[in-house]
Amino acid sequence: MTTTVFDVINPATEEIIQTVPLAGLAEVDAAIARAAAAYESWRAIAPADRSLLLRRFAAAVDADLENLAQLEVRNAGHTIVNARWEAGNVRDVLNYYSAAPERHFGKQIPVAGGVNVTFHEPLGVVGVIVPWNFPMPIAGWGFAPALAAGNTVVLKPAEVTPLTALRLGELALEAGIPDGVFQVIPGKGSIVGQRFVTHPAVRKVVFTGSTGVGKQIMAGCAEQVKRVTLELGGKSANIVFDDADLELAAAAAPGGAFDNAGQDCCARSRILVQRSAYDRFLELLEPAVLGLGVGDPADSTTAMGPLISAQQLKTVSSFVPDGAPVAFRGKAPEGPGFWFPPTVLTPDLDAPSFREEIFGPVVAVVPFDDEADAIRIANDTHYGLSGSIWTSKVDRALRVARAVESGNLSVNSHSSVRYSTPFGGFKQSGLGRELGPDALDAFTETKNVFISTNPA
Ligand code: NAP
Ligand code: MG
Numbered sequence: 001m002t003t004t005v006f007d008v009i010n011p012a013t014e015e016i017i018q019t020v021p022l023a024g025l026a027e028v029d030a031a032i033a034r035a036a037a038a039y040e041s042w043r044a045i046a047p048a049d050r051s052l053l054l055r056r057f058a059a060a061v062d063a064d065l066e067n068l069a070q071l072e073v074r075n076a077g078h079t080i081v082n083a084r085w086e087a088g089n090v091r092d093v094l095n096y097y098s099a100a101p102e103r104h105f106g107k108q109i110p111v112a113g114g115v116n117v118t119f120h121e122p123l124g125v126v127g128v129i130v131p132w133n134f135p136m137p138i139a140g141w142g143f144a145p146a147l148a149a150g151n152t153v154v155l156k157p158a159e160v161t162p163l164t165a166l167r168l169g170e171l172a173l174e175a176g177i178p179d180g181v182f183q184v185i186p187g188k189g190s191i192v193g194q195r196f197v198t199h200p201a202v203r204k205v206v207f208t209g210s211t212g213v214g215k216q217i218m219a220g221c222a223e224q225v226k227r228v229t230l231e232l233g234g235k236s237a238n239i240v241f242d243d244a245d246l247e248l249a250a251a252a253a254p255g256g257a258f259d260n261a262g263q264d265c266c267a268r269s270r271i272l273v274q275r276s277a278y279d280r281f282l283e284l285l286e287p288a289v290l291g292l293g294v295g296d297p298a299d300s301t302t303a304m305g306p307l308i309s310a311q312q313l314k315t316v317s318s319f320v321p322d323g324a325p326v327a328f329r330g331k332a333p334e335g336p337g338f339w340f341p342p343t344v345l346t347p348d349l350d351a352p353s354f355r356e357e358i359f360g361p362v363v364a365v366v367p368f369d370d371e372a373d374a375i376r377i378a379n380d381t382h383y384g385l386s387g388s389i390w391t392s393k394v395d396r397a398l399r400v401a402r403a404v405e406s407g408n409l410s411v412n413s414h415s416s417v418r419y420s421t422p423f424g425g426f427k428q429s430g431l432g433r434e435l436g437p438d439a440l441d442a443f444t445e446t447k448n449v450f451i452s453t454n455p456a
Pocket of ligand 2: 210
């Protein structure tokens, strides 16, 4: 049998850092069979013991945090500051859900003639498909609650970013998670990912990635009525009212749009500014963008690294052709690496750069007239993942937050993700929610049992 391999490239230097063998169909099927075999004993482990194993896994991640972070700097070009946060997020999510096995309560529901109780039963084997933009956190949001609920997990990292996922697989074993309970299978989406969809022993697919592939996965899962969670794309609005602290809003806007070089499904890639504050906001935004430190991601003062690949650089560049309405743009290194400067556009509302997800450091700024106009523009998209509202009026903040069709909003802030709160999209940004107190519901079936107290 010939094994295919993939050359993993450092996007800041274009050097090959490692060659990773890719699984073919036979290997995926073997891994799924191991996961199915491991399931009965994993679900039967006493709740406190499963909790303990997850806490040991979290401790192993913590002990390896710097190594994981450095791996992500090399493999994904993430800034070291971000990469440390990302490894820490895996640890925190494991710790958070390690408390779940002993607290995953069912209900006792009053009925006539007996006792009625509900149980949360695990599903079986869960397939997690991860994109390249946040390889560690997105993996953890899938595998930690899935394992806590008593499922076994097969995880496919994106082809271009397998290294931290492979390391997490090793750490799980070192921490005592039994063989077959959590397996990482690098391979092509069209082979490994697709097999999660078609293999009958995989009872649920957790997919994060593009809306196009997400639709195919949902359609494929329909064949077996397979459970599916989708976290897809976004084109989120950052709405700045003229009553906001404009200095703060302008200083924060680059972080909301350019973090992770804009390769963030939550990127606030459309900035909507009230017309009366529009010129002043752009004036304040310009130095914030020009001053952004773009360069070596291993340097802890760097704010933005490279794009992930030559392909991504080509895609992002296509949104900024010659003659594009560039208001201003920052700096980026010359030479090797997939660099693109942070760029601010002032396009028309129907321009592709205003409507389509770019997934790069390009932000579009447009004016609006009043609250109703802002809400209309913000909602005029088939996406609905995140967004921000900058205002000093609490009534306006609440009205607009309720009116924007989006799963994760922040007021006077750009933060979207906390492991203890739910995360997910409206409309074509996704289906279902990850993280937060209810995530285990997505990895279990509710079983209802009636016990007669008057047996005939
Ligand atoms: P993608 O092409 O959809 O790939 C995502 C994952 O799916 C990768 O592991 C990929 O494997 C796999 N895949 C590709 N085709 C498949 C198929 N036919 N069946 C099963 N799996 C398949 O997305 P991407 O280009 O990696 O990531 C960028 C996109 O993801 C953006 O649109 C972004 O908004 C979205 N995203 C959303 C969130 C969120 O939480 N909502 C988070 C991150 C990213 P290969 O690597 O082998 O192609
Ligand atoms: Mg792709």
